[in-house]
Amino acid sequence: MTYFAYLDEFGHIGPYVSREDPKYHQSPVFGLAGLVLSSKRVREFGTWFFKRKCQLLQWEIDRDGKHPAQWEKKGSSLYTVRNVRKYPELRRFTNRLFNQINEISGFVFYVGMRKTEPLDAHRPDKGPSILNY
Incomplete structure (x- = not known):
């Protein structure tokens, strides 16, 4: 069976000292996250996701005037603590x-x-030291 993996990074790849550091304060972690689907289900999932995206974010898509297939919202701006608390439709x-x-x-x-x-x-x-073995 063939699988499709969608990957995205989270955090910041640069160094981190502390939240108070004037230069190195972005993120104390860096990683990858994603989803894996059977290649036979990718098109079905893509269609499902596109429809949900258009429903959830229609106001922003319309405001920006781009075609929905070309419009993107960064997960870091969608999934803020404030948004998750304020918008039950995002949780749903x-x-x-x-x-x-x-x-x-x-x-x-x-x-x-x-x-x-x-x-x-x-x-x-050189990549993360955990990979240098």
Whole structure:
């Protein structure tokens, strides 16, 4: 069987010192998350997701004047603590999304690393030290 994986990074790849540091304060973690679907179910899922996206975010799509297929919203601006608390439709959409993935025998995964190395050990050209074995 052939599978399709959609991956996206979360956090920030650069170094982290603290939230108070003037330069290195973006994120104490970096990782990847995604979903895996059977290639036979990708088109069905894509259609389902596109319809839900258009319903949930119609006001913003219309305001921006782009075709819905070309319009994108960053997850980090959609899934804020404020938005999750304020908009029950976002919580419902998220539950429906996970249920749909499960219904078509897909799965969601994530892996993240807490940044603990000293600033002078940050070497983005070499990748995370966990991978250098």
